Amino acid sequence: CESCVELLFVRGAGNCHECDTPLRKSNFRLQLFEDPAVDKEVEIRKKVLKIYNKREEDFPTLNEYNDFLEEIEEIVFNLTNNVDLENTKKKMELYQKDNKEVIQKNKLKLTREQEELEEALEVERQESEQRRLLIQKEEQLQQMIKRKNKQALLDDLVSN
Known part of the structure; x- marks a missing residue:
């Protein structure tokens, strides 16, 4: 809860009470899923996919693309x-360094597609509006039209 977070991060940083990992308040986010492992995996996947952002069309064959996806999952x-x-971190850093231009190009492409x-x-x-x-x-x-027809009918009845 927020009060626990405030107590834990009185000085802006603190250690996890379960695993003793150093944590910073600026990196704290609310847990979205009931299982913290799922939350951790989702966050890691987002970070990895920012670097490993190639698409199927970037590969000559489907097998190469599937190998790329397997590498991401690993x-x-x-x-x-x-x-x-x-x-694993070294592998990511090396990939990021070697593919800097492609990563940037795909980020821009994604931004354009989102726009x-x-x-x-x-x-x-x-159009819906x-x-x-x-x-x-x-x-x-x-x-x-219904009101006019009704009024005309009433006028006819009154005049007859």
Whole structure:
């Protein structure tokens, strides 16, 4: 809870009461999943995928892409389960250094795709709003016609 976090991080840093790992308040985030291991894996996966962000079209064959995905899963597994951490981190650093340009290019591509998706969603929202307004006008027109017909019928009855 927040009060425990405040007590633990009185000086901005503290150790985990379970595993004694040094923690910083600036890196603290609320747990999203009931199982902390799942939360840890999700966070690690996000960090790994920021570096290993190649796509299927970046590979000449599907097998090479699948090998790349296997490598990602191996890294996530190792980091999540504290297996061979030193070599895994070195492997990531080396990959990041060797593929700096591709990583940056794919980040920009992802940003552009997100912007395009947001624009498409905005257009869809506007079209939906226009349809809603059109239906609303149509309903108002129908109600007005009903009232006029009803009034005309009443006027006919009164004049007869």
